[in-house]
Amino acid sequence: MKVIDGGVCAPKGFTANGINVGIKPGQTRLDLGMIFSEVPASAAAVYTTNLVKGAPITVTKDNISDGVAQAAIFNSGNANTCNADGIEIAKEMCSLLAEEMKIRPEDVIVASTGVIGQRLKIDPIAKGMASLCSGLNKDGSDSAARAVMTTDTVKKEIAVEFELGGKTCSIAGIAKGSGMIHPNMATMLAFLTTDAAISSEMLKKALSNDIEDSFNMISVDGDTSTNDMVCIMANGMAGNDMIVSEGEAFDAFSAALSEVTIYLARNMAKDGEGASKLIICKVSGADDKETAKVVAKSVICSNLLKCAIFGSDANWGRVLCAIGYSGADVDVTRVDVSFSSAAGEIQLCKDGAGVDFSEEKAKAILDEAEITILVSIGDGDKSATAYGCDLTYEYVNINGSYRS
């Protein structure tokens, strides 16, 4: 498996584009994007568990209930959520694209991100549709990835190449963060493409398995968005034998998928709103996977720990505290904690109690941009990794005036 260029257009048969249509009046950044497959593709998606669901989620669910999609359209600047006519607007987005591209409106995935509770006007989208579609090209992943950004500071894009039965396949994805991020059985916006041939049923299975260790293991602020969605389109143009059951090919596909999603998830956490540092918590020694996951997520979600990491303060007691209230059944007298980064590794706690350590060395480790918190909770052989970020002045700044 190797990382390649091209983003979501790297897989055969996919093109993309992103333009500015002024979703927010006066806004000049890219705010409308799309991804297109030459041929109808197997499609699967997972969605937010928030009871308040964006209108686009409802429309997309309906559209891909047959396991087929050929295009995805998405805008930033407005979430099209908690509006009286949200469903009609989301459907209209699909129809406008379908008409322009001569495909079925039911084969369009639609997504919106931005402020909740303000009407999304269809006019700018309708006016821009011809330009959006005519501009589709093999280098379009970059502009598409930018069009879906809100408070993100960097685009998230990756493509990998792998072999399936002698055929070269690729899987790619773009994604957006970066606040209201605490996925639960689904996640924020990520659009994945692949030219591998795989049935929609197996595609759904691969995606559902995958997110449990990728997007569902990150948190920026503990808020589960109303519009979270990960979708994938597989157009089969790589020419491999269609994957219709579990086995070697399915495993190879899943491994490549994981490479893409872990990269995107990790970078989403790293670019969390206001974040200055990526926090990775690796929990080992658990008797079962679920316990490891619950503990890892509890640690990266602690506001207090997030502030301490921001301040390079080796306050490991907050790690213990977060383990203690995680709800997991942990023997706290067996917990070891170390911090690690490019500057080295240091143990702070053994068997639930503090050990002497060099404050100077700890600070040097925490001054790095990627911090790993290593937690061992016993003798078990199960582990889990969660991804988060520090809590900074800038997070407060961004979210004190988001609508303006």
Next chain:
Amino acid sequence: MKVIDGGVCAPKGFTANGINVGIKPGQTRLDLGMIFSEVPASAAAVYTTNLVKGAPITVTKDNISDGVAQAAIFNSGNANTCNADGIEIAKEMCSLLAEEMKIRPEDVIVASTGVIGQRLKIDPIAKGMASLCSGLNKDGSDSAARAVMTTDTVKKEIAVEFELGGKTCSIAGIAKGSGMIHPNMATMLAFLTTDAAISSEMLKKALSNDIEDSFNMISVDGDTSTNDMVCIMANGMAGNDMIVSEGEAFDAFSAALSEVTIYLARNMAKDGEGASKLIICKVSGADDKETAKVVAKSVICSNLLKCAIFGSDANWGRVLCAIGYSGADVDVTRVDVSFSSAAGEIQLCKDGAGVDFSEEKAKAILDEAEITILVSIGDGDKSATAYGCDLTYEYVNINGSYRS
């Protein structure tokens, strides 16, 4: 019922004191406090649900298992938690006090608050004990309340007077916040005194009922502390007939207790670390109380909403979002949301969708220091109120360097 002066010394037979002994070397603020009852008192306490429990919690649980206590001792600056010899240190604190006051060490409640995972040295406490005990006085509630403060900016203290069968009784309390606050079946440090005569069994019942609507309904940062505890001593010196069962007297006692605990809880939220505003969420129209509570707590716990309130940004979509992921079974198309404060009241959302509102008026309402978020979720007759605070630059500042 009326509010009176004197804090925890207002009830007959109680004295208190707080001094500086230098728990943290070089620190000059008050850091060791105690409350004393002339006679042994009925005692009850509720504790943190965090699996990582401070050593003082373990010792106190043991000491008041017989329902009797005569004194409480507490320090700030060090939580005496996650230390190899924490239990011995906590027991030593009880013994030193008991020796000085000629009472049983098993009748002492002990509590510590501050940094986790650093050894609490007994020496400064031992040296200060004589001075702490000899200084006990009827005006000592103020210094005791100050001695338990950590990042609190104001002391939390109240006393109320009420009648029980023709006898004048009082209940009083002091408490400390102000970070790592997200109580769950128990809460941060609060010490309550009363001269009412009530059996330890009924005292426990009153306290357990009470905290569900007071301390358990506040959150500062979603972190449940390892050292949370609310304790109450009832010395019976008011001379009322001992309360030994439910009924009129128990209800009157519970009402007075609620007056004290709601005041302390509300002020703990208002003085949350870095907070500039108190956020109150009142949920009405629920079919059951639990649903109302879950929704109210989810709203005040949202980092995104907390930032918006800090910035006086009427981003009501974040209220809807927090309701949606609360886990409560809510029909989101029936949710109404209004904001209210001393500057007026404004509706932002009706039946789950936005209504037109004056941004100017909304901003004026949110510029006040106490903001109430009114949420109606249906036709039910159950309601609940939760207390929180905004998330500010100062919270990040305090918690980026807490140990220093």
